[in-house]
Every structure is written in C-alpha cells, then in structure tokens.
Amino acid sequence: MAAINDLLRQISETSLRNRLEQEFDRISKNKKFGLVFEEHIPECTPLYEISIKRGSTVAQKTGHINDVYTVLKLDGDTALCRNKATGNTMNIPIIDISFLV
Template sequence: MAVIKNLLQQITDPVLRERLAQEVNRLSKNKKFGLVFEEHVPECTPLYSVPIKRGSFVARKTGKMNNIYIVKEIDGETATCMDKITLEIEAIPLSEIVSVAQFGEPIFPSLEPIDKVLNAADDNLWHTIIEADNYHALQLLEYLYEGKVDCIYIDPPYNTGARDWKYNNDYVDSNDAYRHSKWLSMMKKRLKLAHRILNPETGVLIVTIDEHEVHHL
C-alpha cells in the first residue's frame, strides 16, 4: 500500500489524484493485500476404509471433499449430519458419504495389495504402483525410504484453469486474486516431503510444468 500511495503523490492532476485515492481507499477496506488467501479451504482426503460413526467428519462421495459434515446420529442406514459451515442439519444415507481427514490431521497410511503382474522370471525385479492421494503416498514413502530415493518425477496441476481433460487442472479458481499463492501452498507441502525422501547426495527432482507457474515454482 505504501508504494501505491507514493505513486498517487506523483500524479500532477489534483482531481485525478483525489479520485484515484478515493478508489484505493475504498478497495483497501474490502480487499486484503499481501500474500494471503481470500478464502482458505483446507485439503481433504477420503478415507473409504474408515467406519462412519457418531462424531465422524464426512463428505458426500459425489460432492466436493471440502464440503464437510459432522455426523450427529446414526439410525440404521441413515446418518443425521450437520454442515460444518452452515450448521444445517440433513439426513443422508450412509451409502452416500465417506469419512474424510483434513490436512494436518494425523493419518497412518498403509499399503493394501490389490493385484500383481509377473513379467520377469527373476522375482527380485519388481516395481510398485501406489494409487493414493499424492501427499499421503509421499508420507508413506517417507516412513520407508527417507533419504534413499534417487529420482522423483512429478507432473502437478499446471493451474491453468482447464477443466476439459481427465486430470483436475483448476486447483484454484482462475478469478482468485491469490491463485498463485494457493497453488504454491499446495506444492510446498508436497515438495518438502519429496525433499526428505530424496538421497541428499545424488537425488534428483524433475518437475513437468508450463509457463503459467514455472517462474513462481
């Protein structure tokens, strides 16, 4: 704001200077300036194997994971849920909701074998595909391979606002004034985990990114 005020003082036309000063003053009362979020929506992860009980935090399976409800009562196959934001009460079938964990809550991840493919005669040659939220997958790898990974290749959302392809690329609304800050906050959490599992001497991190966020990253 100090820079804006200094620039206003350089305007020689007093009428224009006063009008601009009034607009800046009006905006400053309704807008937060600096590296802050206009609205902070915590990241959430569905926990499909966690039973739903009274007091559980849940979300609709077909809705946004950030729309969180608190289970107040369970009657048969129906849960009485309270919207965490609006406090409205709603009866939702148990089959339509899933337990969720917000970012920062302790989660103890584990791997559950689903299937395997044998293409080599030597059983010592093996690879593992982990299907999971990338943050929690990295948490799991940290338990097992801290400081041991040679190379990490990531292809994060480019934050372009595109919605017409398989992977979600509109992590932050394109009209959000702090879309770069929010995207960087998401990336920072994952990059710090990746850094901890990389070999500190020879580890390499490769990131696929385009012109929208390359300089911020």
C-alpha cells in the same frame, strides 16, 4: 529485483528493453514478493474404508469434497449430519458418505 534491472539494462535493442521494463514494472506492482500468507480451505482426504460413527467428519461421495459434515447420529442405514459451514442438518445414507481426514 536489482539483478533483473541489471539484466534489462544489458539488452541493446531499445524498443525491446523499454517494453520489457514496462512489463516488469506492471508485474512487480501486482505481485507480492517475499513471505505471503493466503487463506485456503483446508485440504481434505476421503477415506472410503473407514467406518462412520458419531462425531466423524464426512463428505458426500457425490458432492464437493469441501462440503464437510459432522455426524450427529446414526440410525440404521442413514446418518444425521450437520453441515459445518451452514449448520443445516440432513439425513444422508451411510453408503453415500465418506470419512474425511
């Protein structure tokens, strides 16, 4: 930050220098510098050609990729799935879900 302050002091036009210093002060109060940890939803990658089986982590092809389910039971062409976030269960046609990594 000292380097930025040195560069700002080199600006000869007073009004421009003052304006830039004000903006830099405003930004530096809001922005954290250094190592910052942020929580994100884990990234998911659908694998469409992998067969679905009991215990698989899946998502609906037409739904949001982070709406993740666990397959509890396969019954013909449908899978009984539990939403990992809400715990709700629902039957979803196997052709409408994809395996997640």
